[in-house]
């Protein structure tokens with residue numbers, strides 16, 4: 459599966475401090491996304507999680523830095539098995555497709571994010587079940603992004619033990635509800651499909667991580683997920 463590695467990204471949502479990756483299938487940009495994700499076209503995606511990649515992804519943290527990602531794969535397939543969310547490893551957020559799934563994951567102590575419709579600029583917090591969810595600061599303040607959403611340190615989504623869920627605004631795109639299939643992200647995602655390598659994504663990823671300066675921050679998968687292409 460192709461993987462693109464962006465040491466310096468111009469993505470304003472992540473800000474200047476954060477490097478990022480994009481992952482796609484070889485012939486289908488949704489090839490690493492779970493077939494159960496409701497945001498992509500219904501006939502796209504994969505049933506399989508790429509275990510070899512997930513193992514390396516959990517270790518793909520720059521020395522002295524941090525890394526985080528989001529997945530639409532159900533947490534039962536990855537939460538206990540690959541070392542995510544433990545000391546010094548990648549923080550994996552579960553991106554829930556339904557409100558009940560979001561509440562259930564929070565009940566289990568899993569860092570969870572959820573897309574919620576909102577008119578205008580959202581503010582404050584929302585209680586779902588017994589849990590508080592806060593709006594991603596990048597949704598509520600123009601000058602906020604992943605590089606500065608927590609003035610005291612780790613970006614909110616890079617906190618494995620946080621007690622609150624994170625909400626993103628459910629944007630109404632004209633054709634395709636997947637945010638990554640729109641705007642400038644889709645261009646990078648389509649370009650990613652053309653990357654050829656004899657190395658596996660996991661091996662390329664770990665080589666790149668080692669090349670980053672001490673203390674770097676990485677947000678894995680601006681688009682794509684940890685699935686195995688057909």
Ligand code: SF4
Pocket residue numbers: 471472593594595596602603604605607608613614615616624
């Ligand atoms: S809440 Fe998460 S997505 Fe939003 S700015 Fe912070 S780290 Fe980025």
